[in-house]
Amino acid sequence: MSDDTAIKPEGVVSDDHVVLGKLTSPYGVKGWFKVYSYTSPMEGILDYADWVLEHRGQRTTRRLIQGRRQGKGLVASLEGIDSKEQAESLAGAQVLLPKQTLPELSPDDYYWYQLEGLRVVTLEGLDLGRVDYLFETGANDVLVVKGDADSIDDKERLLPFLPDGVVRETDLAAGKMTVDWDPDF
Known part of the structure; x- marks a missing residue:
């Protein structure tokens, strides 16, 4: 008998990346974002230091400076984003992660995107x-x-x-x- 479990993250964007979440809107005036996480637990997205952001067909990589739970959601600060206006320009971006950086699973465990x-x-x-x-x-x-x-x-x-x-x-x-x-x- 196996001990299969399905583990988030979910959606596949390409053969080499998975979607961890998205930047929904600015939070405050210093360039922070509200973050919607697809990971379980939701704070799992904060375990990854480098986020690949896909927005309007373009990809950029930003280092996570700080993130925390705020109310029922998450907020995060990314390197190089220091104002509300800069944050607004990236609102709606998907947060991607290269598949090779996901933790190795036991043989009977699966990420949702694999199923x-x-x-x-x-x-x-x-x-x-x-x-x-x-x-x-x-x-x-x-x-x-x-x-x-x-x-x-x-x-x-x-x-x-x-x-x-x-x-x-x-x-x-x-x-x-x-x-x-x-x-x-």
Whole structure:
């Protein structure tokens, strides 16, 4: 039996970067940003010193000077951004991280971006579609599986990401996840 877990960050921007979060808006007048983090826990984004920012088709790298929890969210200060106006010019930028700088996982752990796009097949061999994305519910993560031309139907299904329960096998090399799931759900 495996101890599979899905770990954020989520979305893939390219073959070599993942999205950790985004700069939502300026915070104060000294160039700080409000930051929306896709990492779990949310403060995990602050563990990375160099942020690749993608904004309006351009990429720049900025060093994280300081970051902290502020209310229900995060705020951060980046090197070279010293005014509200400079921060406004980067509002909406995605925060990327080169995949090679992500921590190494044990063989039965996965980042969410690795699960997105996997073909989902039941124990009986019925094709349910592909993992479109995942989300958290508090109790467990949920796989959103969308049917396509190669699946048994075009339904969207919500499957709990429960290793050794619903999710029986994940084969990244084959691009396939085997699940114990009734297709009528």
